[in-house]
Amino acid sequence: MTAELVRGQNHPLPDTRLEIRVSAGHPVVACVTCSGEQGTVREEWVAHPGVPAVPGVEVPGRAEQSPRFAVDLAAVPAEVQQVNVLLALPEGTGGPDRFGATAAPFLAVSGQDGSEVASFTITGLDSETALVAVELYRRQGAWKVRAVGQGYAGGLAQLLSDQGMAGAAGTAAVIQQAAVPRTHRAEPARLTTAADAAGAAFGPDQPSPADCALSGGLTGPEAAATGTPAQQTPTPDEAPQMPAGPINYAHPRRQSAPPPPAPAAAPAEPGRPAAPVAGDASGWSMEERLYNQVWGMFEDLARTVAAYRSAVEFAESRMDKELDHVLSDPRSRIGSTGDAARAAARAKCEQLTDQARQALDRDLAQLTAESEVVEPALPPAFARWDNPCWHAYRVPMEVPMALRLGDLHLPESPELRIPCLVRLPLERGLWVDSGRSSSDAALAVDEAQLRRLATDSAVALAARLLAVYPPGEFSVHAIDPAGTAAASLAPLVDSGALTGPPAAGAQGVSAVLAKLTERVDLVTMAVRGGAADALPSDLDTGEQLLIVNDFPHGFDDRAVNQLRYLADEGPAVGVHLLMVADREDATAYGPVLDPLWRSLLRVTPVPDDHLADPWVRHAWTYEPLAVPPGSDVLRQVLTRVTEARRSWRR
């Protein structure tokens, strides 16, 4: 009957002769220390690869994947109260450098007859490089085993010094050197246990059975040689037989070690705010830090402007009240007292407004300085099209955490642009409003131009999404019933980034919608039923984006319903809408379509103040990201994307 121990649990030992087997999946250094009455370890009581045997204890002579310890508790010195079984990772072998990156070591204690007494799996290790696996200790004259599993990040030296050993660092170095000798031995060392020794056939050069017993014989030089018989067959010219590429069990993306510290700002001159640095926010990666910093700037700008607006509003309302008061006072109607009071009220208002303006200017200067260092440091997904990083664009291997849709600014600071970042994968579809809004910018262009701008910005957004996803994980479909967006869609069509040619006519519309609806249906069912492996093999499980131009032209009622279904259910299973539409065109449908418009994030092809922040609900002006005039960056990026997709499919 095996007792499976957990940390801290103990178990009685039926026998004094024990064998302890360890399987670690990679070579480990095995040592045993014995501690006396006060818990301190004496140097002559340490069994390790350099001294593989001390009275009552025998360990393997080198680092092994499955070391075996032989222990005869009857033979250990009487003053020994406790026998500690230690494991450590060998240094300088190119193997794992911490237990957290390896399989959990397993340890089994068995009696003389080979029956297993107790076992212990040492889990929950991380940066430790040495550990106390179990301890065998005297308890009222009998011996017991306790599962310890205490790891030390500082390695054997720290472990041994924790056990009260003098010269721990030196001993640890000796152990590590002995465990990984310069000449590699092809054959692993074999250990003679008490059971082996007792039943072995004795060769002419073997000592007598009495000497071979653990109680005495293994301390002599012959015994040491028996402990490491493979020393006689060194094969120095053979390449070390490390397993090809040690398996790292750490999760590839999950970081548990703290991330590198954020770049520190240079110390500020006294009386002046510190110079801003990019990435000066919390996060596990530079990308997350920049994301948080952008949101921090967004919030600070919102709050600074809120402070300014409320101060100005207060100043004006106070002035109005005071002027009213002057007006209602009959004494002020004659003479100069009224004029003086009015002038005083105005001066008070101006003074407060000036103060508020100064505070705002101070904060805006600080945020502008921050924006000037953050903007060039942004990765492509967060950057404007004119950022040089788009010219050095390479197809990414991972989905970024967010995507920049445009710029945001407030009327108080039109020069200070805050990136408008949305998290990826998209949680809702996008709607590029080609309708005429009330903004000045929209009034400056005619309707046809506005529609062209809308399709252009939709294509730029689609290109951005394609570019920031790894190859093959994002595909774009387009519906263009009347072919009016052909000129805008040209970059996508020419580079082959679209999945197929833009669907034209009512038939094309319903075919594309039917295909995407079926995909959403299947994936939703599979997710709800927990049967993701039952999906048809030809189903593309990557994210899909559907560009819909000219809605509702070419749409029948069935197609409209399918579109609403895609808007509602699609984002959860990776199907997104990018509508280019004017709400006025669809008024014939009445309020039925209101939920559709509300479910989409509205952006505009020209600057327009329609987005509110989550803190003080200012109306922010959204401005789409324009590709610089004459720049070929969009085509270049799309060409790289399609090239990468082709080579990835191969």
Place this chain on the structure above:
Amino acid sequence: MTVNMTKGQAISLQKSDGGTLTAVRMGLGWQAAPRRGLFGSRTREVDLDASAVLFADKQPVDVVFFRHLVSDDGSVKHTGDNLVGGAGSGGDDEAILVDLQRVPVHIDQIVFTVNSFTGQTFQEVQNAFCRIVDETNGQELARYTLDGGGQYTAQIMAKVHRAGGGWQMTALGNPANGRTFQDLMPAILPHL
């Protein structure tokens, strides 16, 4: 230099080095009433709430309390509602941080209040205290012990107000009754 205030005591505070305060924290700590009877889950929990009201020329402009944790301008922040108090740890269970440098120019007084949301008077709560800390160096400026404070459910703790180019603090410690800061407004106005 901690000042242990008594009821109604008003003191003016400045930093010991003569400078003005730049950031203060109003901390509130209390302990739930001891469990009584067989049904331990029906213990009478005490929920005290800290609030800060921002005034401009004696008019309330903004308020920071458990339903509005950050003032619109971002200068006053509540660290979050605590419904049950501490387990006797003695630390702040609720705190309001004020960054005096970022307070909008028209705000000239900030009043801190404490209310018993669950209605127990300060006689019934244990180890309740309220303190004002200079956030820049962690120094406690004033402390008021609330338990044994009589049949009151609220307390107008202190106010920080503009004085010259900087800020000063006056401890008020004025008892009152009310569930949230709204009930206290009539009691606050005389202190402005």
